[in-house]
Amino acid sequence: MTTNASIRRLPLQDRRGSLTRHWSALGGLLVHARVSTARKTRNRIPVVLVHGLGMSSNYMTPIARRLVTDFPVYAPDQPGFGASGKPDAVLTVPELGDFLADWTRTIGLERIVLLGNSLGCQIAAACAARHPTQVDRLVLQGPTVDRSRSEHTLPTILVRWLLNATREPSSLRAVPPATPTFEYGRAGLGRVIRTTKLMLEDRIEASLPRVSAPTLVVRGGRDPIASQKWAEQITRLLKNGRLVIVPGAAHTMNHHAALELARVVRPFLLERHRNQTQ
Amino acid sequence: MGQKLRDSVVVVTGAASGIGLATAFAFARRGAALALAGRQPEALEAVATDCRQAGAQAIAVPTDVVEEEAVAKLARRAVEQYGRIDVWVNNAAVTAFGGIEELPTNDFRRVMDTNLFGYLHGVRAALPIMREQGSGIIINVSSGVAFITQPYTAAYVASKHAIRALSGCLRMELMLDGARDIHVCTVYPASIDTPLFQRGANYTGRAVQPMPPVYEPEQVADAIIGLAESPRREAYVGMPKEMVLLAEAAVPDLMERKLAQRVDQKHFRDRPAERSDGSLYEPASRQPELRGGWGGAPHRGPKIVGASLLAGLALGGAALLTYRNRDQLRRLTRG
Numbered sequence: 001m002t003t004n005a006s007i008r009r010l011p012l013q014d015r016r017g018s019l020t021r022h023w024s025a026l027g028g029l030l031v032h033a034r035v036s037t038a039r040k041t042r043n044r045i046p047v048v049l050v051h052g053l054g055m056s057s058n059y060m061t062p063i064a065r066r067l068v069t070d071f072p073v074y075a076p077d078q079p080g081f082g083a084s085g086k087p088d089a090v091l092t093v094p095e096l097g098d099f100l101a102d103w104t105r106t107i108g109l110e111r112i113v114l115l116g117n118s119l120g121c122q123i124a125a126a127c128a129a130r131h132p133t134q135v136d137r138l139v140l141q142g143p144t145v146d147r148s149r150s151e152h153t154l155p156t157i158l159v160r161w162l163l164n165a166t167r168e169p170s171s172l173r174a175v176p177p178a179t180p181t182f183e184y185g186r187a188g189l190g191r192v193i194r195t196t197k198l199m200l201e202d203r204i205e206a207s208l209p210r211v212s213a214p215t216l217v218v219r220g221g222r223d224p225i226a227s228q229k230w231a232e233q234i235t236r237l238l239k240n241g242r243l244v245i246v247p248g249a250a251h252t253m254n255h256h257a258a259l260e261l262a263r264v265v266r267p268f269l270l271e272r273h274r275n276q277t278q
Numbered sequence: 279m280g281q282k283l284r285d286s287v288v289v290v291t292g293a294a295s296g297i298g299l300a301t302a303f304a305f306a307r308r309g310a311a312l313a314l315a316g317r318q319p320e321a322l323e324a325v326a327t328d329c330r331q332a333g334a335q336a337i338a339v340p341t342d343v344v345e346e347e348a349v350a351k352l353a354r355r356a357v358e359q360y361g362r363i364d365v366w367v368n369n370a371a372v373t374a375f376g377g378i379e380e381l382p383t384n385d386f387r388r389v390m391d392t393n394l395f396g397y398l399h400g401v402r403a404a405l406p407i408m409r410e411q412g413s414g415i416i417i418n419v420s421s422g423v424a425f426i427t428q429p430y431t432a433a434y435v436a437s438k439h440a441i442r443a444l445s446g447c448l449r450m451e452l453m454l455d456g457a458r459d460i461h462v463c464t465v466y467p468a469s470i471d472t473p474l475f476q477r478g479a480n481y482t483g484r485a486v487q488p489m490p491p492v493y494e495p496e497q498v499a500d501a502i503i504g505l506a507e508s509p510r511r512e513a514y515v516g517m518p519k520e521m522v523l524l525a526e527a528a529v530p531d532l533m534e535r536k537l538a539q540r541v542d543q544k545h546f547r548d549r550p551a552e553r554s555d556g557s558l559y560e561p562a563s564r565q566p567e568l569r570g571g572w573g574g575a576p577h578r579g580p581k582i583v584g585a586s587l588l589a590g591l592a593l594g595g596a597a598l599l600t601y602r603n604r605d606q607l608r609r610l611t612r613g
Binding site for chain 1: 285335354358360361
């Protein structure tokens with residue numbers, strides 16, 4: 001796209017902000033995170049982005065950028081993934097949920113909002129169920145593991161994952177690189193496979209009835225991994241849940257449909273502040 | 279061809295009746311996600327239910343397009359629900375029958391407020407969202423009367439002319455801004471079988487009817503679908519403008535006289551009617567109303583007789599112009 005200085009341009013409403021790299025330690029483990037730098041959002045509740053299987057904060061960058069103008073944003077690399085340290089054991093879903101609670105408390109955040117994608121939804125739900133005083137509200141985008149269908153073995157997951165890839169444009173141009181090849185390589189294939197098994201063993205439907213925080217379930221209309229039936233089922237399990245379907249979007253909205261995701265999430269997050277002033 | 283509109287997010291104003299209703303159904307059948315606006319909540323909710331039964335997502339957002347803040351809220355609601363707006367159809371319109379000297383000023387103003395300012399509010403609500411997206415289509419439903427004038431309908435005619443202007447001006451501004459993927463399209467329907475006529479304000483003392491020939495609302499919906507799939511500046515349903523403009527340029531006095539007589543005879547029935555402000559200020563019906571009961575038949579184009587008459591007028595007019603300006607033409611050809 002060429003620019004012509006002589007054509008007057010009305011500024012596009014660019015709501016993207018900047019993130020910095022943040023290093024901390026938790027029980028001897030190095031934790032890397034991408035954190036917002038905007039100052040004026042200080043009195044708003046921080047949003048913690050919870051990445052999915054084998055990924056890192058890299059692919060959360062598009063949604064992070066769209067939220068930083070309105071909220072403080074924290075996108076950690078979970079233990080064993082991204083640039084964070086690698087614990088000897090591969091953490092289970094409840095352990096990853098506990099990590100979120102411990103890490104956010106360590107860096108000084110008292111109450112948080114969790115926004116998860118895919119496996120990140122399971123981790124966020126576990127965290128909210130186990131640490132209800134810390135989690136103010138939840139956003140579950142593309143929640144796994146879809147148990148409304150009978151098959152959820154490794155081969156069927158692979159097929160649905162490939163199908164999803166055809167519905168989402170290539171992310172190779174993303175900086176920093178957010179491709180599965182790069183990320184799985186960093187985490188190590190062994191850890192990724194073990195985490196997949198733990199993901200399949202975990203049951204989000206067991207955590208959700210114990211979640212009292214207001215929850216927004218977001219599903220892309222063309223998501224082959226989280227079906228419409230499943231999304232509706234999950235929403236019904238929640239004490240305070242609601243469902244939004246974004247037409248045409250697929251499984252990884254945090255990266256490929258960040259604008260739409262930010263737009264449906266923002267009013268939900270702002271609700272909290274409106275209620276506060278009443 | 280239908281695949282392109284699947285998963286599109288479409289806002290339609292005036293969706294509880296006539297062209298808006300036909301358009302909502304047309305989009306719903308193609309799998310679009312809809313935000314339906316109109317003044318009557320019950321009628322709107324019924325339309326939303328029907329759209330959902332056709333397999334589409336749909337929300338009803340009661341809105342009076344005269345209120346700028348209500349229209350802004352409509353846009354916010356659509357974005358909150360679907361994450362984006364791909365197509366915005368400005369369609370809500372009212373009409374008022376009466377001479378310029380007898381039509382109450384408030385009613386004239388109300389027609390302009392709904393028909394022109396309603397569209398302005400829509401455009402101003404949709405554009406920031408489309409700019410942020412980098413893409414979008416605005417479809418403004420004008421009318422064939424945007425190219426001519428008619429007696430006893432000045433407010434409506436003026437508003438439809440104004441919509442043509444709004445579309446063109448906006449398109450030019452977007453062009454200068456380099457917003458290549460935001461399109462502004464205008465639809466010019468001829469008489470359509472909708473409740474617009476019986477719901478209009480009427481101070482003439484005579485019952486009204488649409489000027490024949492009358493076309494179906496589905497034909498306009500098809501044109502709108504076509505623009506959503508492949509945006510163009512203009513789409514016509516019924517009489518194409520070229521013939522009218524040519525005849526007007528060639529024999530303006532004759533055209534005006536003929537048209538005035540035709541409206542006086544064909545736009546009214548031989549029955550009296552009570553003076554009323556119709557649905558200008560309050561919606562008329564709690565039910566969705568697709569047709570006005572004017573018995574429109576799907577015409578493919580102007581009748582052959584009418585067409586050759588106009589063609590004859592145009593040629594005759596051209597000859598007349600040539601004769602009248604023969605001295606100037608002689609001077610030009612000599613030099």
